[in-house]
Amino acid sequence: MFNSRPQKFAKSFAVFATTVAMAGLLASCGQDRNDTGIEYAPQMYHTIPYDPYSQVTDTSSEYFNTNRLNPGGTNMRKPAANTVARKFYAGTPRTELAKTVMIYDNLIADSVELSGRILKNPLVPTEALLAQGETLYLRYCSPCHGAGGAGDGKVAEKYKGVPNYSTGRYATLPEGHIFHTITFGKGRMWPHGSQINPEDRWKIVMYVQKLQKGQS
């Protein structure tokens, strides 16, 4: 009878510890961050036609809809070499811009000086276009070139060699040269033509020309 207290203490402690351990185990069940959980009515959730980024990896699944014929299982294929986008090919182009796109498609990557001489911005500068140019500049260029074009963006601390727009030769570069550089890259800068369409590139050029004069 006299030793009963420590024994009871040990017993209740054991019960307590087991409960805590069980609770921990139970709680950990719902913690798998790689699992999307239970799926209800999957027929309504998975696409039947090909869809970008639909991602069923199990080939035996009834929802597997990856295009097996295309390289890499992608839905789209690269156009055959020398294909010209139809909207720029036949009929009357809707805008002056569309007309000039034919020229851009035939630019040669290392002809930056030539582009500087022949390419002219088809857009007429307005306040609204400049504002759009600024937005696009901040999105695509400022990580390296800095908000004011001084080459002091956050990424430029790691990716050295970013020039200051408003000094030296950079201040006098013509608009065609800037357009060409965005499209094909130059020096350490890689091409950004795949990310920015020609119209947006010209808006950026418009804004960069402002930065070259030291205005921001």
Added chain:
Amino acid sequence: MSLNRLTSRYWVRIGAMAATVLTLHFSAIAQDGAATPAPADGAAAAAPAPAAGGGDAVAGEAVFNANCKQCHAINEQVVGPALRDAHKRWPSDKALTEFIKYPQKTIDGGNAYAKGLYDKYKQYMPNHNFLKDEEIGSVIAWIKAESAKPVTAAAAPAAADGKGGAAADAGAGAGIDSSFLTYILGALVLVLILLIAVLGLITTVLTKYLNNNENLTEADKEYALDAPNYKSFFGSKAFLFVVTFIFTMVVLKAGFDKVYGINVNTGYAPTQPIPFSHKLHAGTYEIDCGYCHTGVYKGKSATIPSVNICLNCHNAIKTGSPNMQKLYKAVENNKPIEWVRVHNLPDLAYFNHSQHTVVGKIECEKCHGAIKEMEVVEQHSTLTMGWCINCHRETVVKTEGNAYYDKLVKLHADKTNKPMTVENIGGLECSKCHY
């Protein structure tokens, strides 16, 4: 002597001990925290060394910072070679000036040293003929002045920068480092278990002592030695009711949560083929979401970036990392990296990114959460129909400067003076999202 007093004195001592242990722990942490940034501070204070050389060199530094700094440094190779003692590598300042003005002409002209530079760096420096001879002369004067300084002193600012960065990184790491916290927690748990064991031992010893003690009064004996009556307590109806009630509630809550969680993937954070950190790219380096997710302002899908976008920077940054090798291999084999999609909207619902980002002017973070702080991206919102509808009810349409809405705004204003929400322009109609 009563048992109460004995145990209470014991408690006080244990408490004091625990407090000492804790204080030791935390003071150690505090010292660590204070110690790391200290050297960086010291070095930074030493950084603005007195400029040696005449006014020429001072002007030269300004010209250097505006035109050369992007690709050159005195002591380290950046894009081009380090410029320490550059003037000694050329026969005369005039030849060096000519080279700076027309590098390609000099290299192609057959200058052996210039040709060697080109073979090493594989690119021409752009012509700097827009600089006046005096300006280039002042830069050379500045290079001479900098070269004359001993390497250690001159290198101090650069080293301090490096060290400062590392220290800041380490500091940030120590602040959040979870393994360190785990160690502390583990140590605390160990201390607590030890405490329990020691207390158990003490109780045993004291009980034994009291058992052998003949001088106790009956009241004391009853108080000290009688075990509490657990049986009647645990057997009581009230206890059983409370336990059953709590158990039922917990099971019900867990059940409902599970049912409501079907097809709701909040918190889903799959492991990606490359552990890409949004915290680093969007947070620290302030790269806009749209730089990589180029479709977000243009179309239905925000798009997952292709490898060429990664390579815009990673052609030069961290090229040795095994994860970057996956990028290079993807290009080599023309096989895309298969990122795991995080936000899986069911096929039965239509959602268009550009509609929300361009017309609705909604920030990415509104639905995707604090992406700039996520090491691994997780689904922040529930993406359920209730969640969509709720936002459509609350959100006021941004009609300013959008002529499309002019007539709608007028019609709406005729009926009520409440602001026009998405609901008012048909944002709750079934066919807007389901068709």
